[in-house]
Amino acid sequence: MMVRFYAVLLACLDTVSIAVAQPADPLPSWNGGATKTAIVDFVARVTSQGGTDFVPPAERIAVFDNDGTLWCEQPIYFQAAFALDRVKAMAPQHPEWKQQQPFKAFLSHDKEALAAQGEKGLLTLVAAAHSGMTTDAYAASVADWLAQARHPRFNRPYDELVYQPMVELLGYLRANGFKTFIVSGGGVEFMRVWAEKAYGIPPEQVVGSSGVTQFKMGADGKPVLMKLPKVEFIDDGPGKPSGIDRFIGRRPILAFGNSDGDQQMLQWTAAGPGARFLGIVHHTDASREYAYDRQSKIGKLDKAWDEAVRRGWTVVDMAKDWKTVFAFERSGSGASQ
Amino acid sequence: MMVRFYAVLLACLDTVSIAVAQPADPLPSWNGGATKTAIVDFVARVTSQGGTDFVPPAERIAVFDNDGTLWCEQPIYFQAAFALDRVKAMAPQHPEWKQQQPFKAFLSHDKEALAAQGEKGLLTLVAAAHSGMTTDAYAASVADWLAQARHPRFNRPYDELVYQPMVELLGYLRANGFKTFIVSGGGVEFMRVWAEKAYGIPPEQVVGSSGVTQFKMGADGKPVLMKLPKVEFIDDGPGKPSGIDRFIGRRPILAFGNSDGDQQMLQWTAAGPGARFLGIVHHTDASREYAYDRQSKIGKLDKAWDEAVRRGWTVVDMAKDWKTVFAFERSGSGASQ
Numbered sequence: 001m002m003v004r005f006y007a008v009l010l011a012c013l014d015t016v017s018i019a020v021a022q023p024a025d026p027l028p029s030w031n032g033g034a035t036k037t038a039i040v041d042f043v044a045r046v047t048s049q050g051g052t053d054f055v056p057p058a059e060r061i062a063v064f065d066n067d068g069t070l071w072c073e074q075p076i077y078f079q080a081a082f083a084l085d086r087v088k089a090m091a092p093q094h095p096e097w098k099q100q101q102p103f104k105a106f107l108s109h110d111k112e113a114l115a116a117q118g119e120k121g122l123l124t125l126v127a128a129a130h131s132g133m134t135t136d137a138y139a140a141s142v143a144d145w146l147a148q149a150r151h152p153r154f155n156r157p158y159d160e161l162v163y164q165p166m167v168e169l170l171g172y173l174r175a176n177g178f179k180t181f182i183v184s185g186g187g188v189e190f191m192r193v194w195a196e197k198a199y200g201i202p203p204e205q206v207v208g209s210s211g212v213t214q215f216k217m218g219a220d221g222k223p224v225l226m227k228l229p230k231v232e233f234i235d236d237g238p239g240k241p242s243g244i245d246r247f248i249g250r251r252p253i254l255a256f257g258n259s260d261g262d263q264q265m266l267q268w269t270a271a272g273p274g275a276r277f278l279g280i281v282h283h284t285d286a287s288r289e290y291a292y293d294r295q296s297k298i299g300k301l302d303k304a305w306d307e308a309v310r311r312g313w314t315v316v317d318m319a320k321d322w323k324t325v326f327a328f329e330r331s332g333s334g335a336s337q
Numbered sequence: 338m339m340v341r342f343y344a345v346l347l348a349c350l351d352t353v354s355i356a357v358a359q360p361a362d363p364l365p366s367w368n369g370g371a372t373k374t375a376i377v378d379f380v381a382r383v384t385s386q387g388g389t390d391f392v393p394p395a396e397r398i399a400v401f402d403n404d405g406t407l408w409c410e411q412p413i414y415f416q417a418a419f420a421l422d423r424v425k426a427m428a429p430q431h432p433e434w435k436q437q438q439p440f441k442a443f444l445s446h447d448k449e450a451l452a453a454q455g456e457k458g459l460l461t462l463v464a465a466a467h468s469g470m471t472t473d474a475y476a477a478s479v480a481d482w483l484a485q486a487r488h489p490r491f492n493r494p495y496d497e498l499v500y501q502p503m504v505e506l507l508g509y510l511r512a513n514g515f516k517t518f519i520v521s522g523g524g525v526e527f528m529r530v531w532a533e534k535a536y537g538i539p540p541e542q543v544v545g546s547s548g549v550t551q552f553k554m555g556a557d558g559k560p561v562l563m564k565l566p567k568v569e570f571i572d573d574g575p576g577k578p579s580g581i582d583r584f585i586g587r588r589p590i591l592a593f594g595n596s597d598g599d600q601q602m603l604q605w606t607a608a609g610p611g612a613r614f615l616g617i618v619h620h621t622d623a624s625r626e627y628a629y630d631r632q633s634k635i636g637k638l639d640k641a642w643d644e645a646v647r648r649g650w651t652v653v654d655m656a657k658d659w660k661t662v663f664a665f666e667r668s669g670s671g672a673s674q
Contacts, residue, residue: 058539135582179541192586202395203586204516204542210583215575215601222608223601225582232583233569238552245472245562246547246569247584249529249540264552264560271559 026172029165029324036321038314039169042277046253047176053275057177061252063244063265064166066184066191066208068258068299069281070199072161074290075152077298079190080122082145082158086129103128130211131229135189138227142193156328159194163281164327166256170199178254183207183243185236185261189227207247209235240265253277263304266313278313280304285319288329363509366502366661373658375651376506379614383590384513390612394514398589400544400581400602401503403521403528405595405636406618407536409498411627412489414635416527417459419482419495423466440465467548468566472526475564479530493665496531500618501664503593507536510591518589520544520580522573522598526564544584546572577602590614600641603650615650617641622656625666 030036045053046060067073087097087106097103102121105113114121130138146159154161170180180201182191188208195201212230217223235243241264244252255262255269258281266278282301283292293301308315316322324330367373382390383397404410424443434440439458442450451458467475483496491498507517517538519528525545532538549567554560572580578601581589592599592606595618603615619638620629630638645652653659661667 058533061541181541188583188586204398204518204584206586213579213582215578215605217604223578223604225578225605241552241560241562242550245550246525247541249525249543267554267560268552268562 026175027165027168029168029322031321031323033321035314035316039172039277039279042254042275043173043176046275055253055274059250059253060173060176060178061181061248061250062170062173062178062254063181063183063207063248063252063256063269064170065257065259065262065265066182066186068283069256069262070162070166070170070182071159072151072163072289073299074292075298077186078158078161079186080126081149082142082190083126083129085145085149086141087125090128127229130187130190131227133227134224135213135227136224138189139193142190146194154326154328156326159198160328161326162198163322164324165322166281167199167327169256170201173254174200179205181205181207181248181252183235183240183255183265185209185234185239187211188235207235207243209233209239236261238264241268244268255279256281257304258283259299259301260304263307266304266307270311270313278308278311279316280308280313281316282318284317285322285325288325289318291319363512364502364505366505366659368658368660370658372651372653376509376614376616379591379612380510380513383612392590392611396587396590397510397513397515398518398585398587399507399510399515399591400518400520400585400589400593400606401507402594402596402599402602403519403523403532403545405620406593406599407499407503407507407519408496409488409500409626410636411629412635414523415495415498416523417463418486419479419527420463420466422482422486423478424462427465464566467524467527468564470564471561472550472564473561475526476530479527483531491663491665493663496535497665498663499535500659501661501666502659503618504536504664506593507538511537515591516542518542518544518585520572520577520592520602522546522571522576524548525572544572544580546570546576573598575601578605581605592616593618594641595620596636596638597641600644603641603644607648607650615645615648616653617645617650618653619655621654622659622662625659625662626655628656 027036045051046055048054064070067077071078087103091097091107097107102114102117102124105117106125146157149158150156151158151161173180182195182201182205184191186208188206188210191206191208192203195206196203210232212228212232213225214228215223216226233239233243240262244265251272252269253272253275254277255266256279257266270276270278280301283290283299285291292299293305305315318325364373382388383392385391401407404414408415424440428434428444434444439451439454439461442454443462483494486495487493488495488498510517519532519538519542521528523545525543525547528543528545529540532543533540547569549565549569550562551565552560553563570576570580577599581602588609589606590609590612591614592603593616594603607613607615617638620627620636622628629636630642642652655662
């Protein structure tokens, strides 16, 4: 009896020492190297009680851009794809659009006429998909779209095009007491529909651009919020520090972006006292995802890249640093291209 | 040996059964009665796994108005007291105010001239205290004021005038898996300075009115956010459901207010499916705090009260339901009046 007890005890100790010696890698989709080491070292420093860089859990705020940082943004921003699909779906309820620009040009595939409408025309299309309905109806339209739409290259639902290494990073940070936020130029109501399932980020930790909503009491005595065709706040570029200040009210200690639209968020995060982590995803992988930077119309990475190099921020080389880009790669059915 | 072990075991069991039979009252500053019972019953219902009213923790969103609901709002909103004190403190740096209305009237105690400036004059004074500086400088000015200013009746720092029963309620809800938010007409940056210490509510769970901020790169290469004299969002009345939608993105299951400015927040919360708790603090206690409702200029409670009675919402009778109003009452030194 005593011998057996002793054996069990030894086995338990073995398990403990194995666990200490070889913890499971929390970032299995990241290749080893300077980037992964920089992440792990930072987290170790700010979570080491008694260390000079220790940060109390309440102040471990981590902010992430979304388009191009947490999920793909090519060939067009996914929210733009949603808006264009929605205008097509809404067209039967809007016979007047057949005679009205920019709808007429868009619905009849008249690219020349659409181009003539310029950026204002595109914004009118986007506004049509994002206003004139209740917040509940809008959320339902996003969910419907996600269930049906497929990405033109990968032939997958758009919310499967999230970067597996970043999903792991979000979970790793939360396991270390961080509170993770999205701070995106995208619409806050668009992202909240799927962000919790995709990233484990709850609605109240999604910061984004927004339109004005208006409280109305319905005929049935039930109030609704109507989405008006009026921009309230653009959470991009210099707007991102304002968004962080208003929604979060604390300066982050970690920020991750991928384009010049994230530069001010990175600067704002970097300017706080104590240890800081600044990361940029550089799209270098045309075979598994896309390759673009200084010349890209979408996700242009130019000035922020220069600043990152100058200040020693961490630039993720997607091709080199990521073992896996999308979770579906593992199942063997990759891109259709 | 065995006997002693048995006795220890019995003692342990005793402790357990005592703990089960008589748990410490989590709401000791609430008198027993229908109001306290309604609160405790609601929490029991939504947290009973398998029960018909069970709500998963992630959806246990509770929202609280601040002025008059979590802390006192008489004889004037505390943020207004802050603004007026600040204008006095800032006056030496603004010699031009001696010739400029409404500053001249206010600084020379010319009530007639100040009244002639109307509401616009007051808003100009408030704006002066809330803009033209960085967000960091503003937060420091609020902290300085709190450290020095005293309430005219209670002669206490303003942040001691928080309602002890509500502080207990916030803690009780959090202990039951709720996430507690402030949703106030007050300034979000004003509240965040002291809300975490006063209520245990972190900055990212404070929703309020806000001014526009502007990102600027300082000469030293450090970015700042400047507070501009421009209102961005008014989180009051019909604005409260919009604020909840934008900042939280989930419909609360519990809402507490005290005035008509909270009516739409209560309606919005009530309109969701499943169990709901709607509460209103009715100021009925002139001796320990203040007594006011339908005729009050500050914290007018009229239409929301009628709706509460009609729909069976919980109306807290401060005089009857609260054993203690302020924590400092317990130390024996009460109001000076």
